[in-house]
Amino acid sequence: MxxxxxxxxxxxxxxxxxxxxxxxxxxxxxxxxxxxxxxxxxxxxxxxxxxxxxxxxxxxxxxxxxxxxxxxxxxxxxxxxxxxxxxxxxxxxxxxxxxxxxxxxxxxxxxxxxxxxxxxxxxxxxxxxxxxxxxxxxxxxxxxxxxxxxxxxxxxxxxxxxxxxxxxxxxxxxxxTDLPGGRRRTHWKNSVPISPWLYVLGVARFAMQRVDTFEGKPIETWVYAKDRDAGFADFATPTKDVLAYYSDYVGPFAYERLANIQSNSVSGGMEAASAILYSEGSVSGTGSVRWRNVIIHEIAHQWFGNAVTEADWDDVWLSEGFATYFTLLYIEHAYGRDEFVRGLQSSQNTVRSFAAKNPTYTIIHKNLSRMEDVTSSHTYQKGSWTLHMLRGVVGSAAFQRGIRAYYAAHFNGTATTADFRRAMEEASGQELGWFFDQWLYKPGNLKVDGSWTYDAAAKQVRITLNQTQTDGSLFAMPIEVGVYSKGQPTPVVERVRITGKTNVFTIPAPVAPDSVRLDPNMWVLMDATFAKK
CATH class of the missing domain: 2.60.40.1730 (tricorn interacting facor f3 domain)
Structure with a gap:
């Protein structure tokens, strides 16, 4: 499809x-x-x-x-x-x-x-x-x-x-306003259009802190009164820096304020627009990395899922896949490449495990009717990896241009995967139907069995890449190959494109390389073996 x-x-x-x-x-x-x-x-x-x-x-x-x-x-x-x-x-x-x-x-x-x-x-x-x-x-x-x-x-x-x-x-x-009989009337107004799942209400004995402002908009923490000290510490960071990063990378923050709220109605986080709910366990006073990453994810949703919302539940990856990948982008920006790569590897393991049990599952649903099935690890982790691979295909600069154009075109509205594809094609100048179809509308994962040899007479590396998935599918995918040789401070990286079951390529190399690595910069979601023959 x-x-x-x-x-x-x-x-x-x-x-x-x-x-x-x-x-x-x-x-x-x-x-x-x-x-x-x-x-x-x-x-x-x-x-x-x-x-x-x-x-x-x-x-x-x-x-x-x-x-x-x-x-x-x-x-x-x-x-x-x-x-x-x-x-x-x-x-x-x-x-x-x-x-x-x-x-x-x-x-x-x-x-x-x-x-x-x-x-x-x-x-x-x-x-x-x-x-x-x-x-x-x-x-x-x-x-x-x-x-x-x-x-x-x-x-x-x-x-x-x-x-x-x-x-x-x-x-x-x-x-x-205090009312007779020991009651109080409170009125909140949200002037930005949002979907019903993003409406939020919290009623409790709260401690509230005005943490800071971002572009003149309040940043608040709401935690149980008995968790005041620990909660204020746990939510002090990294909200403002995350807001600044996404505003710069994607486009303007849509809402009138941003509040982080401790609650007992969710098990992780819930990205309610301008007022995010987190589990009771989010507050411990330890500032854990796990909950730090949940905060980043839910703030990413303020852009993807909230400001730009999927028009149908079939396209829920436009919310969850995007928030998952943009969490990793902020992690790369703030905490370094190594933590970013660990996040990609963790997602890959999750995708592999889910695919083994659900071999026919596609990221984009086909006429979703059971709301219990609305999300899975594929809409999160494989959706995230699909964005990462798309960035690898079109280049980081074109990817950001496409993201910004998509966000601007559908700001405070709804969008479809076709809308996103159109924005990426216009930003990159590439036709991307092949990419979207195989990664979003079809099931399965790419599996590669590869080898390399060095031909001294021809002064070239010969590479063989076989697609080994057993479901009959074949992927078309560009893959980088890194050639590492003594005396060279950086590897020679060439991009090849697999299309068939067996693919053979040659790369010039004046001397025998010490090693050759497949996908050295980790751009492709695949299970691969690759060794010298």
């Missing part, structure tokens, strides 16, 4: 409706896990023939042990409507077909106990907390939304909760 003909995922989209802003008003309590909510949704009708607004909202069912949301009222432009809420779909009818480019406000009042999506429970200190966990399509368990990765809108959270909590969300805080 070529990059231009991939099937879309199966979500029932309506391209004639554009969600503009979600404003969620929520009531939280210490005496019950039931939440009371109101959504005010502003929509624009960008195409003809719209008869209803469809929202995702999980209903209260026996399958969820009685948990889920119950809708009590819906209005459109202030007038009550006879909605339906069945099969986790809230359908809001319109009195008449709206004209193109007109707008409407849909207000939904609802309540219930979330089965997931919003975790209500005790943190590691036994303190009650409320934390979102919307990945990949769990926002619908507590928020009425068009719950699809490709649907982006601005958002607001207006939360009333007991006053002993602090509330954190996307964007900037507009209000914090």
């Amino acid at each position: 070529s990059s231009s003909s991939a099937a879309a995922d199966t979500y029932p989209k309506n391209p004639n409706i554009d969600a503009l802003n979600y404003a969620f008003t929520l009531e939280l309590s210490d005496t019950t896990d039931r939440i009371a909510g109101e959504l005010a949704l502003d929509v624009r009708f960008v195409g003809p023939g719209v008869r209803a607004v469809r929202l995702d909202l999980m209903g209260a069912t026996s399958a969820l042990a009685g948990k889920g949301m119950t809708v009590s009222a819906v209005t459109v432009n202030g007038g009550a409507v006879a909605y339906t809420h069945t099969d986790n779909e809230l359908l809001v009818p319109l009195a008449s077909t709206p004209a193109v480019n007109t707008r409407a406000r849909v207000v939904v009042r609802y309540s219930g106990i979330p089965a997931t999506g919003l975790k209500i429970g005790n943190n590691r200190y036994g303190e009650r907390t409320f934390f979102s966990d919307n990945w990949p399509d769990k926002a619908r368990h507590w928020l009425p939304t068009i719950d699809h990765v490709g649907d982006k809108a601005t958002s607001e959270f207006i939360v009333s909760a007991p006053a002993h909590y602090q509330v954190v969300s996307n964007g900037l805080q507009l209000e914090s």
Whole structure:
């Protein structure tokens, strides 16, 4: 399947409706896990023939042990409507077909106990907390939304909760007001369009630190009050340097602030736009390399996945593969080539292990329907390696030009793999369909059995490279060969291109080399044996 003909995922989209802003008003309590909510949704009708607004909202069912949301009222432009809420779909009818480019406000009042999506429970200190966990399509368990990765809108959270909590969300805080009865109202507004999985809410006894600013935008740390000292130390770095690096390499940071938040709703990190959630275990006071790298990865997502978002779940590698590779790029920039190479090697081992168990798996999904299958190590590690190989094929300068052009063209919007390919082809002047098809749309990995000999009479190195994968596939791939000889401070590096099952090349060499190495700069994802014959 070529990059231009991939099937879309199966979500029932309506391209004639554009969600503009979600404003969620929520009531939280210490005496019950039931939440009371109101959504005010502003929509624009960008195409003809719209008869209803469809929202995702999980209903209260026996399958969820009685948990889920119950809708009590819906209005459109202030007038009550006879909605339906069945099969986790809230359908809001319109009195008449709206004209193109007109707008409407849909207000939904609802309540219930979330089965997931919003975790209500005790943190590691036994303190009650409320934390979102919307990945990949769990926002619908507590928020009425068009719950699809490709649907982006601005958002607001207006939360009333007991006053002993602090509330954190996307964007900037507009209000914090103490209310009668020991409660507090907190209002956050995010003015940049994002996908529903990136909406975030954290309600806990926090310690908050304004760490610094980046280009005038706040950098914040939010950790449990009992983890204040350790958390402030652990999150002090490297956020600002990472923001600066990606802003320079890729393009501008999209959001109004960046907050690192300790939570108990995720096991690693969750790249919620402008307000990243990390596991409770991220805070130890040790500043571990593992969690440092998680911070880098989640900040990379602010560019890839958040600001430029995959249009369909089939293209989720545009988020996870990119964030994984750009984590390594920052590591190379900040901590050196050796740590970068170790990261590539670790990813290669992961790819090898996954491929052995899943030989038909492709990075780009084909009409994804089971959200449990949305990500795998291939979307992360093999996706990362695909970007690294692409950089090797087109050169580092063209690769960065392509990245910057792709980011600029789809900033705060959505993109497809075809869009990314187009940007890379324009930046490099190369046709890259062969590369994208074999690494993204087809399964399998390159395996090479190679050897070399030296022909003294001809003064050349003779190289044989055999493709040995057993699934019948053949790759076309440029591969560097390094010729190392005494008296030469640097090797002679030539690039050859394998295309068939058996490939033979010669490289001029005035003297017999001490050694010949395949892929000496580690640009190709392959299992290779290579020795003197």
